[in-house]
Amino acid sequence: MRKVDKYVFDAVKSGEKTVETRAATDSFRRIEVGDILVFSCDGEKFEKEIKNIKIFRSVDEMVGKIDFKKIMPFISSVDEMKKVYDSFPNYRDKIKKLGLISFELK
Numbered sequence: 001m002r003k004v005d006k007y008v009f010d011a012v013k014s015g016e017k018t019v020e021t022r023a024a025t026d027s028f029r030r031i032e033v034g035d036i037l038v039f040s041c042d043g044e045k046f047e048k049e050i051k052n053i054k055i056f057r058s059v060d061e062m063v064g065k066i067d068f069k070k071i072m073p074f075i076s077s078v079d080e081m082k083k084v085y086d087s088f089p090n091y092r093d094k095i096k097k098l099g100l101i102s103f104e105l106k
Contacts, residue, residue, distance in 0.1 A: 020102070
């Protein structure tokens, strides 16, 4: 993770953020339940095991199934979540084309 996103890294590490999401590209679709994700930020690393994976067509579909606070505990609304996703280059188009994949972490 980028150094500016250290707060996200810390939220995953502490267990406050229990779901990691990405645009559902082929490389992320190959990840399976039981796989280990390695999180790295500013020279610090830790691992989390994946306990569940789901693919969604949209942010709205995803937040209908997963509490947005599990994905982004540091925001206050779904609209704010959408703005975060939209802030990443080309992410709106990627989500529209590929959907979102969620990784529930142990």
